[in-house]
Amino acid sequence: MVMHVKPENLRGAANICGDGGKHPLAAMFGVDETHRGGGLAIYCLFYNKEKRTLDTVKAEFPADGPLNYPCLTTLLPAAAWYERELHDMFGFVPEGHPDLRPLVLHETFPKGFHPLLKRFNANFQVRGNREYEMAAANGEGLFEVPVGPIHAGIIEPGHFRFSQAGESMLQLDAKLFFTHRGIEKAVEGKTPMEALHIVERICGACTVANTLSFCQAVEKLSDVEVPKRAWLIRTLAAELERLYNHVGDTGNVCAGVGFSPVISMGSRLKEYLMQLDEVLAGNRFLRGLIVPGGVKYDVDDHILEEIEEVLREVEREYATIEHIMWEQNNFINRVRTTGIIKSKTAFDLAMVGVGARASGMERDSRKDMGYGIYDEFDFELVTEQSGDVEARIKVRIAEVAESLKIVRQAINALRYDNSKELLVDLGTLRTLEGSWGISESARGDNVHWLMLDEEGRIDRLFVRSASYPNWPALTIAVQGDIIPDFPLINKSFELCYACLDR
Amino acid sequence: MMNDMLMNLLYCLGQAMILLLLAPMVSGIVKKLKAFMQNRIGSSIFQEYFDIYKWWRKPTMLTPHTSIVFILAPCVYFITTLAAASMLPNFIGGKANFGDVFVFVYLFALGRFFMAVSSMDAATAFGGMGGSREVYIAAFVEPVIMLGILSNVLHTGSTSLSGMTLNPSEVNLTVAGVLTAVAFFLVMLAENARIPVDNPDTHLELTMVHECMTLEYSGRLLSLIHWASQLKLLVFLLIFSLLYFPFNLPLVVKVLIGAAGIAVMETLNNKMRLFKVRIYLAAAGIMMLLAVVAR
Numbered sequence: 001m002v003m004h005v006k007p008e009n010l011r012g013a014a015n016i017c018g019d020g021g022k023h024p025l026a027a028m029f030g031v032d033e034t035h036r037g038g039g040l041a042i043y044c045l046f047y048n049k050e051k052r053t054l055d056t057v058k059a060e061f062p063a064d065g066p067l068n069y070p071c072l073t074t075l076l077p078a079a080a081w082y083e084r085e086l087h088d089m090f091g092f093v094p095e096g097h098p099d100l101r102p103l104v105l106h107e108t109f110p111k112g113f114h115p116l117l118k119r120f121n122a123n124f125q126v127r128g129n130r131e132y133e134m135a136a137a138n139g140e141g142l143f144e145v146p147v148g149p150i151h152a153g154i155i156e157p158g159h160f161r162f163s164q165a166g167e168s169m170l171q172l173d174a175k176l177f178f179t180h181r182g183i184e185k186a187v188e189g190k191t192p193m194e195a196l197h198i199v200e201r202i203c204g205a206c207t208v209a210n211t212l213s214f215c216q217a218v219e220k221l222s223d224v225e226v227p228k229r230a231w232l233i234r235t236l237a238a239e240l241e242r243l244y245n246h247v248g249d250t251g252n253v254c255a256g257v258g259f260s261p262v263i264s265m266g267s268r269l270k271e272y273l274m275q276l277d278e279v280l281a282g283n284r285f286l287r288g289l290i291v292p293g294g295v296k297y298d299v300d301d302h303i304l305e306e307i308e309e310v311l312r313e314v315e316r317e318y319a320t321i322e323h324i325m326w327e328q329n330n331f332i333n334r335v336r337t338t339g340i341i342k343s344k345t346a347f348d349l350a351m352v353g354v355g356a357r358a359s360g361m362e363r364d365s366r367k368d369m370g371y372g373i374y375d376e377f378d379f380e381l382v383t384e385q386s387g388d389v390e391a392r393i394k395v396r397i398a399e400v401a402e403s404l405k406i407v408r409q410a411i412n413a414l415r416y417d418n419s420k421e422l423l424v425d426l427g428t429l430r431t432l433e434g435s436w437g438i439s440e441s442a443r444g445d446n447v448h449w450l451m452l453d454e455e456g457r458i459d460r461l462f463v464r465s466a467s468y469p470n471w472p473a474l475t476i477a478v479q480g481d482i483i484p485d486f487p488l489i490n491k492s493f494e495l496c497y498a499c500l501d502r
Numbered sequence: 503m504m505n506d507m508l509m510n511l512l513y514c515l516g517q518a519m520i521l522l523l524l525a526p527m528v529s530g531i532v533k534k535l536k537a538f539m540q541n542r543i544g545s546s547i548f549q550e551y552f553d554i555y556k557w558w559r560k561p562t563m564l565t566p567h568t569s570i571v572f573i574l575a576p577c578v579y580f581i582t583t584l585a586a587a588s589m590l591p592n593f594i595g596g597k598a599n600f601g602d603v604f605v606f607v608y609l610f611a612l613g614r615f616f617m618a619v620s621s622m623d624a625a626t627a628f629g630g631m632g633g634s635r636e637v638y639i640a641a642f643v644e645p646v647i648m649l650g651i652l653s654n655v656l657h658t659g660s661t662s663l664s665g666m667t668l669n670p671s672e673v674n675l676t677v678a679g680v681l682t683a684v685a686f687f688l689v690m691l692a693e694n695a696r697i698p699v700d701n702p703d704t705h706l707e708l709t710m711v712h713e714c715m716t717l718e719y720s721g722r723l724l725s726l727i728h729w730a731s732q733l734k735l736l737v738f739l740l741i742f743s744l745l746y747f748p749f750n751l752p753l754v755v756k757v758l759i760g761a762a763g764i765a766v767m768e769t770l771n772n773k774m775r776l777f778k779v780r781i782y783l784a785a786a787g788i789m790m791l792l793a794v795v796a797r
Contacts, residue, residue: 145627259772
C-alpha cells in the first residue's frame with residue numbers, strides 16, 4: 001500500500017498508517033526526483049506484521065517549493081534520527097523537531113551541503129565550518145567524559161560523550177557516522193548487478209542480510225520466481241551468518257566484565273563457524289554467494305555433512321559456555337538489572353532484533369514478513385521480558401538453538417531436493433517503481449528500498465541497517481547505570497558502526 | 503658497628519635490586535599461567551622486559567597542562583616501592599632490623615597518594631575517575647592490611663618485618679593463620695589491580711582503575727610506573743609467602759604458588775561491579791578481624 005500525501009499531511013498519514021502506534025516505523029528516507037521534473041519526496045515505511053508488508057507513505061514536495069513540514073518525531077520518537085538525517089542529506093526542515101543537530105555530516109562538511117540531492121557534485125572539495133554540538137548536562141558537580149572516536153581496542157570509530165554525576169551516567173550522546181562512505185550515492189547510476197558488490201560490503205558481519213534485502217528488492221521488480229533450492233541455500237547462509245555473530249557476541253559480552261575463559265571459547269567457536277562459511281562460499285564472510293535471481297554456487301552432500309559435523313561440535317561447546325556463564329554468581333550479578341530498556345521504550349524507538357526481543361517486543365522479520373521460505377521451517381520467536389543485559393544474552397543463546405534447528409531443516413531439505421536450478425534470469429526489471437526488501441540479520445531486520453530509473457539503473461537505494469534504530473536505544477539504556485558498566489551494556493547490544501556509515 | 507650497618511644497608515639495596523630485576527618476570531609468569539588456563543598461548547614470560555625497554559626508549563610526551571607533580575609522581579611511586587622492597591626480611595643474608603611494618607605500609611600509601619594526585623594533574627576526565635576509584639578502594643584496603651598486621655604482631659610480638667617473619671619450620675595451620683592468609687590474598691588482588699577488583703589487561707577505558715590513572719603517561723615515566731607496579735606485585739607475593747603462607751615450603755615455590763593463585767582467580771572470576779568492591783574487601787576485613795580474635 002502506498003499513500004500519497006502533501007507534506008503538511010504527513011503527520012496524519014503516519015498516524016493512520018502506523019495505526020496509532022501499532023505498526024512501528026521501519027524506515028524513513030528522502031528521494032530526489034527533480035531531474036525527472038518532479039520534486040523531492042519523503043517516504044515512511046511502517047512495519048505491518050498483520051498484512052506482512054511494509055506500508056508506505058509518500059509525502060510529495062512540489063518542485064522549487066519549501067522543504068518544511070511538520071515533524072514526525074513528536075508523534076513517533078523513532079523518527080528522530082531519520083529526520084536529522086533527512087535534514088543533513090536533503091535539507092528537509094522538520095518543523096518542531098526537538099533536536100535538529102547534525103547527525104551524519106560532521107564539522108568537515110560546510111553548511112548547506114546536501115549530498116543526496118541529485119544536483120550535488122561529488123567532486124566538490126569539502127572544507128567544513130559547521131558546528132557539531134554534543135548534548136551534555138550542566139550543573140554543579142557534573143562533568144563530561146569524552147570517549148573516542150579512537151578507541152583502545154580494534155573497533156570502529158565512534159565518539160561518546162557521557163554526562164556524569166560521579167560514577168553514574170546521567171546522559172549519553174553518541175557521535176557516529178565518522179567513516180561515512182557515500183554508498184547510497186555511489187550506487188546511483190549503477191545496474192543492480194554492479195551495485196551488488198558494493199552492497200555486499202556495507203558491513204562485514206551482515207553481508208548476507210544486506211545482500212538478501214537488496215536481492216529481494218530487485219526481485220520484486222521482476223515477475224520471475226526465485227527457485228526453491230536457491231532459497232534453501234540462502235537460508236542456510238543467513239542462519240550460518242547469524243550463528244557466527246551470535247556465538248561470537250556471546251563471548252564478547254564477557255569481555256565487558258573481563259571474564260576471560262568465555263571470551264576465548266567464544267572466539268574459538270566463531271572461528272570454526274567462519275571457516276565453515278569459507279567452505280560454503282569460498283570466503284569467511286559469505287560474500288559472492290547470493291545474487292539477484294538466486295545463488296551462484298550449489299552445495300553438495302560433502303559440504304552438508306561438514307556443516308552438520310561442525311555444528312554438532314559448536315552446539316556441544318556452546319552448551320559449555322552457557323553452563324560456565326550461568327553458574328558464575330559474580331557474572332549474573334553484573335548482567336542482571338544492568339542496562340534496562342523497558343518494553344514501552346523499545347516500542348517507541350521501534351527497536352529491532354535481539355534488543356527488541358529482550359524487551360518483550362515480538363518482532364522478527366523471519367516470522368512477521370515470512371520472506372523467502374521461512375514459513376516452511378519450524379522455529380520459535382524467542383522473547384524475554386526484563387530488557388537488561390541478561391535478557392539480551394539469554395535471547396542470543398536461545399536464538400542460537402533456533403538457528404541450529406533451521407540449519408538442520410534446511411540441510412535435510414537440500415538433501416531430498418533434486419532440483420538443480422539455482423539462478424534465474426530476472427528479465428527486464430520494472431522501472432520508476434519503489435520496492436523494498438527485508439531480511440533478519442543477527443542484529444535485527446535490515447531494510448533496503450530501491451527504485452530504478454528509466455534505463456534500469458539505480459535511481460535511489462536506501463539502506464536501513466539493523467543497528468540504525470537500536471543506537472538511540474543504547475543511549476537510553478545506560479541512563480542511571482554507572483560508567484564502568486557501559487562497555488558491558490554496549491557489548492550486549494553489539495551494534496555496528498559500518499552499518500551506519502553507508 | 504658502623505661497618506655492620508653499612509653492610510646491612512648494602513644487603514638491603516642489593517636485595518631490592520634483585521627483586522627489581524625479577525619483578526617483570528614474575529608478572530610475565532602470571533600472564534603466561536593465565537594464558538595457559540584460558541586456552542591461549544600467551545606471550546613469553548620475558549615480554550615485560552621488552553615492554554619496559556620499549557617504553558624506556560620512547561620519548562615522554564607531556565601535555566602543557568601538567569605541573570611538576572606529573573613528573574614527580576612516577577618517580578615517587580617507583581622509589582617508595584623500591585624502598586619497600588629493600589625492607590623485606592633479608593633472604594640473601596644480612597641482619598638488618600630497620601624494616602618497621604608501619605613504615606612499609608605507608609610507603610605504599612605515599613606512592614599511591616602521588617599517583618592519585620598526578621592522575622588529576624593532566625585534567626582529563628579519565629584520570630580523575632581513576633584516581634577517585636583508586637582512593638575509594640584504598641580506603642577499604644588499608645584497614646584490612648592493618649588488621650592483618652595486628653594479627654601478625656600479636657602472633658610474633660614484633661613490628662619489624664624480619665621479626666614478624668614466620669619461622670620457616672613452623673606450619674601455621676591455625677584458624678588465625680589460615681584466615682589471615684586467605685584475607686591477605688584477597689587484599690593482594692585488590693591492591694595490585696587484579697580481577698575481580700580491577701582488570702590488568704583491559705582495554706576498556708571506562709572500567710579501569712589503576713590503568714585509568716596512567717593513561718596520560720608515556721615513555722620513560724610509563725615504564726617506571728609499570729616496573730614499579732610489577733615490583734609491587736612481587737613484594738606483595740613475598741610478604742604473602744614470608745608472613746602468611748601457612749605451609750613450610752621453599753620461598754620460590756611459595757611465590758610461584760601465590761602467582762598461580764592469582765592466575766586461577768583471574769581466570770575463574772569476572773570483574774565485579776565497582777560498588778561491590780567494598781563488600782569483597784569487607785569480607786576480607788572480617789576474616790582478618792576473626793584472625794585477631796582467634797589469636
